[in-house]
Amino acid sequence: MRKRGFFNSRLRPEEDNADAINLTPLIDMVFILLIFFLVTASFIRESSVTVRRPQAATALPQSGAELIVTITADEQIWLNDAVVDIRRLRARIEELKLTSSKRSAIILADQQTSTGLLVKTMDQLRLAGFADISVAASSAGEAL
Known part of the structure; x- marks a missing residue:
């Protein structure tokens, strides 16, 4: 029987896949939030010319x-x-x-x-x- 140590468990590819974190849903969520905030943001239009208003x-x-x-x-x-x-x-x-x-x-x-x-x-x-x-x-x- 083979000993399971730190180095032995890291060499098995099937165990590495189980411990990996899938970042795809997180990236999708960030892009959806970014699009949401860009669409709902109210843009304030101002004149580019400076005037002294009364x-x-x-x-x-x-x-x-x-x-x-x-x-x-x-x-x-x-x-x-x-x-x-x-x-x-x-x-x-x-x-x-x-x-x-x-x-x-x-x-x-x-x-x-x-x-x-x-x-x-x-x-x-x-x-x-x-x-x-x-x-x-x-x-x-x-x-x-």
Whole structure:
């Protein structure tokens, strides 16, 4: 009869298979969790242009806007990280082919922006079918 020692038991392949840990289900579970978190994560869209928003004591947080239009201090209109002329704004919005029925937009206007350009931008958004248009402002306690 053969002695079973530490070295003798390690040489038998049939016993090694019984002690092995199968990592395949663990890897599958990690990938499923990764896909789940990527799909359910809410992505926050922000403008790539920095503006100094005017302050308002009654400013409320707004979320879920379908479109963000930014107006800089030198009165450039930005839509999806590109400068757009006010005369082409409506056409550019219609080219985006937004599918949401909510049709809400936020205008991030610099505090130095003229009121005339802000009104023209709001008018172009309304002509493009947006009913819910908000103008972004900083709350009184928020830093600029």
